Amino acid sequence: MANGRGAGGFGRSKVGWEFFGSELKRRRETAGFTQQELGTRVFCSGSYIGQFETGIRKPQLDAAERIDEALKTDGFFARMCEGLINSSPYIDYFSEVAYLEGLADSIRAYAPMFVPGLFQTAAYARAILLATFPFTPDEELESRVATRLARQGIVDHPTEPMLWVVLDESVLRRQVGGAVVMREQLMRVVTLVRNRRIGMQVLPFGAGAPALSGMLKLMTFEDAPPVAYSEGVMSGSLLDDPALVARCERTYDLVGAAALSPEASLSLVQSVAEEYADDC
Template sequence: MDSPTVLRRRLGSELRRLRERTGLQAKAAADALRFSATKISRIESGQTTLKESDVRALLELYGVTDEAELRQFISLTRRSTQRGWWHDYGDALPDWFQTYVGMESDAARIRAYEIELVPGLLQTADYARAIFRISPSAPSSDEIERRVKLRIQRQEIFHRADPPIVRTILNEAVLRRPIGGPHVMREQVLHLIELVERYEVTIQVLPFSTGAHASMNTAFHILSFADVPGDVVYVEALTSSLFMERESDIAHHELAFARLSESAMNPQDSLSWMQKLATEGYGRVN
């Protein structure tokens, strides 16, 4: 079942298609309905929950009169307002990250480049716990456990009937930095190896020896969907995130990802490197 986040994106994409078919600019549509231009932008990018009354007004403006088509739009609107499973963790999940989790839960393909840490989707509970413990927000023990539970539940997408294809490029520093100590890191690397062997997960390690590369200061994710046009680039900061959907932004990040992939060890060499690291790279573990 599609998540509400992806349904909003699909609905927004369809409304944008209808607007463009009528030849209306976004500002003209906003003025006609006394909406703000920002509201139209957020509706079309799927960044806001739509009211049924707003959708009906937009459809009327765009000349949609076919009853069957109207019913489809209203049904999609109602489904898009339902709560996703992640809303149960609302107090431990910033609003801006809820959007990402919703997209991730329905993504057909996820491409990620990380500079400093293992992507949340691939983390073990102990690794995630070690990350949360040093958070500047100083979460309580109970809150940390709720965040860890959410992070692990996100990994249920690997058990979907149609699990996503995940391609991840990790800076060597990600696997060298002893987060949580040697035992936690060894278990984390073994977990990555298991994911590669069991699922549609590919990991490439970008070694220090590469030197300068295509994304020196920015980690990013590119999410693609089976039945929603357009990819989304996600970039996260400490207290907010950025979603980019312009074709030029997507193309720029896809090119960076391709160049990073060329600079990194190939998947098989990366797997061998991680296996050796898990065996020898963290010293003696009690």
């Protein structure tokens, strides 16, 4: 695999999917199929079979079942696929997104409500999760916080992936966890910007209606097509259709064009952090 980052909590699942891919390649070649021939039989392109084999993409369970049927492998790939999906610490609709974050060359995001999970402090993440799961026992809550923070291993790399985020001004103004938590969180963002680890802009209230009404994440890869991810209430959509991804990219560009400059954005975040400091 071209990108060798095994950041955060991705290591075990990445190895698992790489094994899935190597077995798929071995058994496909034993059966005498090219990637395109197998793709035709399982209703996807030959390039997707290649991405399954290199671990860049994870097949859905129904695709794994069709692979078993085509290669006459008696449910081998379906069972492995189901086991790897179930072993993920993330909710079903987010597990592949978390996996792809560890492979991406670039990640760009628009955040309309919360600081993205990749940049959250433990206290900020805990406040969000507690609001979402108010009756969760402390042990389970801390486990959820740890799972979220484990994704941040990719931020520890000095240059990869390229990270850029546009924060809606409401992200700065919404008091998640109180003034102390918000000041710590905003200063975390400031530090990442000052260290040139992330690029950051703020979409101010004065910009009017945003081009995007919800969260959007765009990811690019060295040897695979880009994807877009959007999220709703207890649901998420991972898009890889080139036309749809291109539309998402254009809309993201509109948001960035309406946002403050990086310099003005940093000044605003610092100013709001100071306001929270006065309230502590």
